[in-house]
Amino acid sequence: MNYHVLTLFPEMIEQGLGTSILGRAQKSGRITLDAVNIRDYSEDKHMRVDDYPYGGGAGMVMQAEPVYRAYQAVEQKIGHKPRVIYLTPQGRLFDQTMVEELAMEEDLVFLCGHYEGIDERVLEEVVTDYVSIGDYVLTGGELAAMVMIDAISRFVPGVLGSEESAQFESLQDNLLEYPHYSRPEIWRGRAVPEVLLSGDHKKIEAWRREQSVARTKERRPDLMEKQYTVTAAYFSPTEGTKRAAEMLAGELSQTPKYIELTRRRIRRQHVKFGSHDLLIAAAPVYGGQLPGVEGLFENLHGENTPCIVMAAYGNRHYDDTLAQMAKILTQQGFICIGGIAPIIPHIYSDKLGTGRPDGEDAKIFRQFALKIRRRLEDHDFTPAELPGNPSPEPKPMKGAPKFWDGTKCTHCQTCALKCPVGAIDADTMQIREDLCIHCMRCAKVCPAEARSYDASQVKAYLEGNYMARREVECFL
Numbered sequence: 001m002n003y004h005v006l007t008l009f010p011e012m013i014e015q016g017l018g019t020s021i022l023g024r025a026q027k028s029g030r031i032t033l034d035a036v037n038i039r040d041y042s043e044d045k046h047m048r049v050d051d052y053p054y055g056g057g058a059g060m061v062m063q064a065e066p067v068y069r070a071y072q073a074v075e076q077k078i079g080h081k082p083r084v085i086y087l088t089p090q091g092r093l094f095d096q097t098m099v100e101e102l103a104m105e106e107d108l109v110f111l112c113g114h115y116e117g118i119d120e121r122v123l124e125e126v127v128t129d130y131v132s133i134g135d136y137v138l139t140g141g142e143l144a145a146m147v148m149i150d151a152i153s154r155f156v157p158g159v160l161g162s163e164e165s166a167q168f169e170s171l172q173d174n175l176l177e178y179p180h181y182s183r184p185e186i187w188r189g190r191a192v193p194e195v196l197l198s199g200d201h202k203k204i205e206a207w208r209r210e211q212s213v214a215r216t217k218e219r220r221p222d223l224m225e226k227q228y229t230v231t232a233a234y235f236s237p238t239e240g241t242k243r244a245a246e247m248l249a250g251e252l253s254q255t256p257k258y259i260e261l262t263r264r265r266i267r268r269q270h271v272k273f274g275s276h277d278l279l280i281a282a283a284p285v286y287g288g289q290l291p292g293v294e295g296l297f298e299n300l301h302g303e304n305t306p307c308i309v310m311a312a313y314g315n316r317h318y319d320d321t322l323a324q325m326a327k328i329l330t331q332q333g334f335i336c337i338g339g340i341a342p343i344i345p346h347i348y349s350d351k352l353g354t355g356r357p358d359g360e361d362a363k364i365f366r367q368f369a370l371k372i373r374r375r376l377e378d379h380d381f382t383p384a385e386l387p388g389n390p391s392p393e394p395k396p397m398k399g400a401p402k403f404w405d406g407t408k409c410t411h412c413q414t415c416a417l418k419c420p421v422g423a424i425d426a427d428t429m430q431i432r433e434d435l436c437i438h439c440m441r442c443a444k445v446c447p448a449e450a451r452s453y454d455a456s457q458v459k460a461y462l463e464g465n466y467m468a469r470r471e472v473e474c475f476l
């Protein structure tokens with residue numbers, strides 16, 4: 001992360017951020033700090049940077065040109081237009097979601113005002129974000145910039161040691177930290193809570209979570225309003241969708257819940273969601289549509305519950321799947337505020353979607369999750385605009401020819417039990433073609449490798465046409 005601070009007091013920035021963790025981070029090169037003196041860009045022979053305000057009134061105004069030239073020097077140096085944050089009590093309140101969002105940038109420019117402010121015209125020209133660190137007025141933007149740099153740097157990889165980073169996401173779920181204790185066990189008659197001495201890590205974790213919730217309710221009830229329970233409900237016969245759903249859920253909450261819709265018994269259970277839930281509904285794309293599973297999301301019931309639809313596909317296309325999912329979930333009481341189409345390994349080719357979602361995808365997931373978090377915190381449930389036909393003609397899927405080798409089969413019945421649509425007769429081992437969705441889960445789960453399929457034809461077609469890497473698409 002490279003910080004560039006446009007200021008009249010560069011030494012204040014350098015000194016303020018030169019010691020402790022941020023000093024160390026600068027030495028190790030994890031962050032760089034460039035304090036640019038706006039005065040160096042004055043055109044005035046006395047190096048003046050301020051003047052009287054047009055229309056009269058008290059105080060002086062920082063002139064546009066020196067600020068602009070200082071900014072241009074940074075832009076030239078880094079070779080692209082960066083995000084430029086103007087520190088002002090008129091800006092959006094700085095919070096943890098903004099911290100994490102800004103931490104994803106490579107360069108950040110902070111513009112610090114003094115006197116009565118900066119000529120509006122240069123702000124209009126260069127500023128991308130107006131940020132306030134609290135509802136009070138400071139003498140200048142420098143302290144605010146330093147506060148932001150400190151908080152953002154904690155999210156730059158390698159800035160915190162592993163010990164420090166273990167506790168680093170206490171605010172991610174809009175919860176306050178639990179209380180901490182150290183030796184002695186009894187201090188002036190006050191004992192450490194019993195549970196912490198028990199050595200039972202599960203119990204300790206549960207107690208800490210309880211304390212966090214109780215504390216947040218008592219001390220910061222406003223944060224409770226921003227809290228959402230994240231549940232990912234996924235249909236994932238070969239586990240690609242599951243992995244993508246888990247990655248996204250992990251970006252949205254430290255403690256997500258899961259509903260495994262791949263299992264018939266789980267699909268039959270009714271689950272109700274409220275307005276402080278967030279549902280991630282995830283399914284793979286089969287032939288450009290939702291798999292033909294009767295009532296896939298039917299027992300999930302929302303009450304104006306925000307929802308993200310995820311259509312995971314093997315690098316060909318998701319076509320109508322997102323729109324189809326959104327239609328179904330909207331009928332079930334959800335508001336689809338977002339959609340995402342990640343790439344996962346293709347079931348018919350080991351060359352398509354291999355290793356996806358990967359590190360690059362993870363970054364896109366994170367950016368998307370941060371936008372969703374912001375929307376939830378703002379209670380902005382505007383439905384997402386999702387591409388595709390919400391009611392496409394059902395496409396009959398032929399699927400690749402499947403084989404069962406009776407000499408290998410041990411009749412363990414795993415395939416029949418795990419078939420997501422109950423298409424395998426546990427006695428005869430026959431597959432009912434009218435029910436089969438060609439998900440190939442049977443071949444994947446068979447411990448004796450008695451089940452297989454021949455995807456050579458479709459594989460050749462896919463690899464001939466869809467090898468170019470597709471990128472994750474997100475919709476809000």
Ligand code: ADE
Pocket residue numbers: 087088089131132133134135136137138139140141144
């Ligand atoms: N400059 C002056 N007051 C400020 C505040 N509260 N936040 C950010 N920048 C400021």
